[in-house]
Amino acid sequence: MSPSQFAATNILPLLARIVLCLAFLPQGWNNLMRDVEYTARDAQRLRELGVRGITDPDPKKSDVALGAVRGFEAFEAFESPEWQSPGAPPAPRPGANGMDDSASTATPQPGVTPAAMTAPASSASQTTPTTPSKPTAPAPVITERPNALASPLAPLTQRGLYTLALLVDRARIPFPNEIAWAVAGIQLVGGACVLLGLFSRVWGLLMSLILAALFVMTSLPIIKSQGAFALGAEQQNLVLAQMGLFVLALGAFLVGPGAMSLDRAIFRRSKRGGPKRKSTSA
DSSP states (O other), X not given: OOHHHHIIIIIHHHHHHHHHHHHHXXXXXXXXXXXXXXXXXXXXXXXXXXXXXXXXXXXXXXXXXXXXXXXXXXXXXXXXXXXXXXXXXXXXXXXXXXXXXXXXXXXXXXXXXXXXXXXXXXXXXXXXXXXXXXXXXXXXXXOSOOHHHHGGGOOEEEETTHXXXXXXXXXXXXXXXXXXXXXXXXXXXXXXXXXXXXXXXXXXXXXHHHHHHHIIIIIHHHHHHHOTTSOOHHHHHHHXXXXXXXXXXXXXXXXXXXXXXXXXXXXXXXXXXSOOOOOOOO
């Protein structure tokens, strides 16, 4: 066997399997074992799909329906700077004449009447001082969001695989949660098995199908909208990575895992241990 033939049958399939393992195994681990905090809109859709947070109680159907109808507007209202920085003084609001209303609603000082605050300086000295009035207590500062409005759209903490569920749901494919779990399992188990060369053709077929679906749902719309020659560096890297991994997975399915694999050792041993045929002479 020549060196090129040895490399084609041993080294190149092994390198392809290593690359597939590095691409799928860590991603599957993160999807199954790492928790992700989903934003309000994604959390709302996940709750509609029946997903609950790890530490959150099951939301009521009425709360989910309320969030779907008018919860987004309520959540966006609570994202204002006044809610983001509890305890800060409220921002000045312009009055009818375009000026700040805070001057007209200022708290009266002891010994000074409201009329004296708005009177000119010349007449202020002629004003007779009155009995000091008890200053009014400042309005309490609300530092927490009302749970009745924020609960339908509260952020949700769950496994990272539900990012795939949202992607599948946006493509209007049924059973997004089940598909996300299946894809994460293929990424984790298949990534480990393809490195060892165990059932490599099966995992290569499944990985090629996953990569083709991801390309159709993520990269193909970008190419159609911007054009193949107008992609940015990040988008171009994503498209090329998906295409390259698809070629490697399809090669593992069509060509096989190579000589340095468990498949070759197991199936070659089973063929050698099979029953021998008796030769018949004429």
